[in-house]
């Protein structure tokens with residue numbers, strides 16, 4: 001059935017400025033790493049994109065290797081985009097990335113100019129787009145001069161195939177170098193995409209400070225630790241969960257659902273309940289309490305999860321007492 005976007009889609013979402021740029025991002029963005037591949041149900045994927053957009057989520061995040069198989073999330077997105085969203089192109093921020101293994105031979109991985117330019121051309125073909133809004137280098141490459149990777153990103157913006165560029169999984173020191181190089185080239189780094197959740201707080205040490213100081217936005221991924229920070233695993237591993245799915249490609253595995261994690265999840269869930277939030281809402285609100293965060297990049301396997309997660313926006317402030325309790329639980 002043809003899609004008519006909800007007329008009230010901009011009424012409740014909040015939008016945050018991405019670093020010191022002109023771009024506003026929704027407080028929650030939707031990532032297509034899992035559940036949008038060729039092995040997944042296309043109609044469910046369609047309903048998730050519609051639900052997200054109907055609630056003001058204007059940013060969809062992809063990468064060349066999302067699927068499985070790699071490339072298929074972009075192909076599925078392209079098909080759904082052409083059917084449902086083509087008339088909304090100017091309302092959408094679509095991102096993709098290159099940096100992990102994508103094709104055979106020496107030019108399908110890491111950070112060379114050859115790889116990045118070819119990969120983006122492939123991504124644009126799969127999605128049926130003329131340009132992406134944000135193109136990321138997906139992970140640092142220890143063997144390619146950083147300057148070559150940054151010159152490639154700058155050239156991509158100049159070619160009109162991306163409006164902005166970003167980096168992902170870069171440590172604080174290498175991020176600072178990349179940001180400075182891009183600035184000198186005349187293409188400011190828009191955004192950094194690091195992993196960040198209650199269970200993985202490495203960005204708090206230095207990276208968030210560097211990004212804030214440099215005026216670069218931050219969009220954390222896996223804010224729910226791939227589903228661990230929800231009420232999903234409280235009573236075992238459900239058959240329809242990511243941990244039970246054996247999807248590979250970095251997806252959560254059963255072995256990650258440990259007794260230690262469950263003890264922490266149960267204790268965090270008690271605070272979430274006292275706040276009147278689902279554990280997912282609580283975990284997302286905890287990240288959004290920091291104004292240096294531009295947007296939080298959620299994943300989902302069902303439209304209802306997206307609606308639940310958006311509910312976090314009703315309360316993103318935490319008392320000093322709550323924060324102390326949380327830190328105590330996490331150790």
Ligand SMILES: NC(=O)c1ccc[n+]([C@@H]2O[C@H](COP(=O)([O-])OP(=O)(O)OC[C@H]3O[C@@H](n4cnc5c(N)ncnc54)[C@H](OP(=O)(O)O)[C@@H]3O)[C@@H](O)[C@H]2O)c1
Nearest residue numbers: 031032033221222223224225226227230241242280299301
């Ligand atoms: N740059 C990078 O290197 C990188 C790496 C990883 C991810 N990312 C990006 O970040 C996005 C999000 O990552 P992620 O999928 O790991 O994020 P996540 O939000 O931590 O986990 C998503 C999973 O949590 C569960 N879930 C979500 N909302 C829920 C809710 N309200 N209630 C109960 N369960 C809920 C679902 O699990 P079930 O499937 O079990 O239902 C869902 O698939 C990716 O799509 C991608 O765009 C980037």
